[in-house]
Amino acid sequence: MSAPGLYVYGVVRAGRALPAGRRGVGDPPGPLRLIGHGGIAAVVSPAPPGLRARRRDLMAHQELLLDLAAGGPVLPMRFGMVAPDEDTVLRDLAAGERERSAALTRLDGRCELNLKASPVEGGLAALLREDERVRRLRDEVRGRPSYQGSLRLGESVAAGLARRAKTATDQVLRACAPLAEQLVEGPEVQGCVRNVSFxxxxxxxxxxxxxxERLAAEHRDAVELRLTGPLPCYSFVDPASVPASA
Known part of the structure; x- marks a missing residue:
């Protein structure tokens, strides 16, 4: 029966101290160690048999990366990266040492902040003041209630709230951009009009x-802003900068 392999959390600079008291995924949690090549090293622990995305293991993965990122640059892996053995990790590190060293330098002293923007549920009153078409549809439904009329009104309200949220978010992004070195659009998130990482x-x-915080207060009748972070720089790591084994 083959060994379960090595669970890989991320790549750091060689000689980096691991967070005191922190352990890895699994039950019981696996001990952490570094596998180094040249100026870089992979943070690994024994891969537990039957690894699945349990909350306990997801949290162990994320909390370790947060601790690592707080103490220096790290190229984070997504949950579930497993290499078959140490030789495979060493080959991956050797093949991409230059690119990964450059990526660590680029991320040094930086973090990722994620901003999600969603329409305000209580923004109907402001929408009605601004949008004549929505007001007209509302009055029609009040005067002659019908399923189709209610459906059109609901769709118009949802579209109007999303439009107001997008307009407000565009202003927020323009104000935030000068304070960030880079921003990327994230995947669509249900209920959100924008998902942007900085x-x-x-x-x-x-x-x-x-x-x-200031702009969230100014636009509170149009958009709800949720800022998360600091996070490991998932959104700003080139796939070529992380180990290829899985």
């Missing part, structure tokens, strides 16, 4: 948060 220098994190 690469922010840690010395700009507080000013960035202050801008988002």
């Amino acid at each position: 690469l922010v220098g840690r010395d700009h994190e507080a000013p960035f948060r202050a801008v988002v």
Whole structure:
């Protein structure tokens, strides 16, 4: 029976101290160690048999990466990256040492902040004040109630709330962009009009948060803003910078 392999959390600079007291995925949790080549190293632990996306293991993975990112640059892996053995990890590190070293340098002193924007549920009153078409549909439904009329009204309200949220979010992004080194659009999220990640220098994190908080208050009748982070820089790691084994 073959060994379960090595669970890979991320790539850091060689010689990096691992977070004290932190352990890996599995039950019982596996001990962490570094496998190094040249100036970089992979953070690994024994891969538990039958690995699945249990909450306990998802949290162990994420919390370790957060601790690593707080102490220096890390190229984070998504949950579930398993290499068959140490030789495979070493080959991967050797093949991409230059690219990964450059990526670690680029991310040094930086973090990822994620901003999700969604329409405000209580924004109907403001929408009715601004949108004559929605007001007309509402009055028609009140005067002559019908299923089709209610459906058209509901669709118009949803579209109008989303439009107001997008307009407000565009203003927020324009204000935040100068404080970020890079931004990328994330995948669509149900209920959200935008999902954007920012690469922010840690010395700009507080000013960035202050801008988002101020604009969230200014546009509270149009959009709900949810800022998450600091996060490991998942959105700003080139796939070529992480081990290819899975």
